[in-house]
Amino acid sequence: MIDSNRLEALAPILNNYHIEPYFVEDFGPVQKIYSNKGTFALKKIVPSIGTDFIHHVHTLYQKGYNRIVPIYPTMDGRYGVLYEQDLYYLMPWMSNDLKENPEQKNLQLFRELARFHTLSVKEIPVSKEERTEHYEKTVQQLEKNQEFLDGFIDECEKKTYMSPFELLYCLYYNEISQALRFSKSKFEEWYENSKEAEKARMVITHGKLSSEHFLYDDRGYGYFINFENARYGSPIHDMLPFLSRSLNTMPKRNDDTINWVFHYFKYFPYKADEKLLFLSYLAYPIPVIQVAESYFRKRQSKIELKWVRQLQRSYWHLKNSEYVVMRMVEIENQAKEGAQQQ
Template sequence: MRDTFQVDSLIPILNNYQVKPYFVEEHGNIKKIYSNKGTFALKKMDPTIGTDFIRHVHLLYQKGYNRIVPIYPTMDGRYAVLHDKALYYLMPWMSNEVKEDRTQKHQQLFREVARMHTITAKEIKVNKEERTEHYEKTIEVLDKNQEFLDGFIDECEKKTYMSPFELVFCLYYNEISQALRFSKTKFEEWYEKTKETEKARMVITHGKISSEHFLYDEKGYGYFINFENARYGSPIHDLLPYFSRSFNTQPQRNDEAVEWVYHYYKYFPFKADEKLLFFSYLAYPIPIIQVVERYYKKEQPKNELKFVRMLQRKYWHLKNSEYVVMRMTEIDEQEKKAKEGAQQQ
């Protein structure tokens, strides 16, 4: 669309690149710029995270990681322009014409995440006391979750007539508790394995892995965008939100998700302790616990239909995560047995 005001308002920013805009299109928080030098994407960003963002992208470039949509420098070498209390950065516009099926796209995405983790991985020193403190606080939270579930079911079962929500919760209670116990067990195993270790592996995480943030150029190569949340952290922090979102469907045997994880492992295998932590976090049924807590705290009158629907959706999420975690746990056990068998021979 032609928008003279839009074009004029961007001239002070684009002058830094000697780019003269002709047309501007809105695409969410990205502006598509048609100009004298071609088509660009201009992204607006909060200045408080700008410095970290630029530093992490620079570091990835230096390490030879080139699957980030290039960020153009200004004429004086800056990678972002501060204008009207916001930061802006300029990139080429990606055509994003997907020339492969969904499976291939996800495989390429996870391969690139793994490559990014591989080339930025480093061991950092971990304070044992801090690890123990983190462990104790987490166990306390898990125990409080269990206490709440136990207290709420006791309350429900004392009633002569339960509400629809309470009735459905009672049906789901055992499975929620089972998931919580599994999560706690894996977390305890992680702590036993690492409590004497003084190092942990950290990588640059993208922070918002999504197929929407993985775009294709005209040659079919995939590139990440939206690195504003990039930081050094555990590689698990890139995978967890992605898989949690993929569980927001009706119950299904999501073997695809398992394949994605093992495709990622081909390029960046998790260590035994990282797997335990991954299983613990993936199995943690916090979404459904939060719905029960919201219902419990809500004043009367409560919209029973709305709450029952929410509870059911989070139960599906729990069942989907349960399937993936159980499959990965089985595969992990099979691999361990095969390795032990080979060593005995």
């Protein structure tokens, strides 16, 4: 609970909704408001974000998707209140008390993600020049990554005594290079499959997909919150960051992650070229490359233990990603063989 001064400070904002607050609980950028009209969540955002995201939320509502926590208008129809250099918007408070298995929660999250991707999907024209430019820039970056990996290992192997980081890097080098080559090969396949295509699929993306942004009401229904980064883009842009965070663990068989992906595909199947691009990005070992590049550039005294830990963690991420990608390829190949036999 917060003091009466804070309560008084929020009153001018809540007056726009004709809400009289009784008391407030502080949850960082969100305030839980107990009032004469019920319990609400008041979210504070920076004004530069604006309320453009409301348009995407309304678009989804108009298309029949209602698993988004609604944003209430003020009495004069605005969806945000600018007050003392901050922007506020109001929502109902979600209890989120459901004690559901995290695996089941993420399955529901991905099903709902697929639903609103399906409802918002549209095709936009993409010129061959744009596609080719994207391909050439990306391939150039991948080749620069490979040049760095090769150059760094050459420098390490010239030394009589390697540092612990350099020794570990040499042990990991082949697997990092292999992942990079796989990523590049899938990207080249994507280009060959799509270079004649004149359109690409776009959806409304959440922009900050997280299990923390998927809350439950008293009936057990899940709802998305935090749509401030919503925009039209590739559906891959929602999937990849979520999956990448889930793979940032010690090495393990991430079968849960594979289940989420194929559960999503049940409701919003990717096209062949989209799958190739998805696999390329998922396999791209950028975290471990970035750690190695940072170490190489830092010529001053280095705390080896810190750098070795970073390299090891990023390598674990590579191995977890590798398992998911290889299992996905295997499952897809088995499905194709089954279809051919039938």
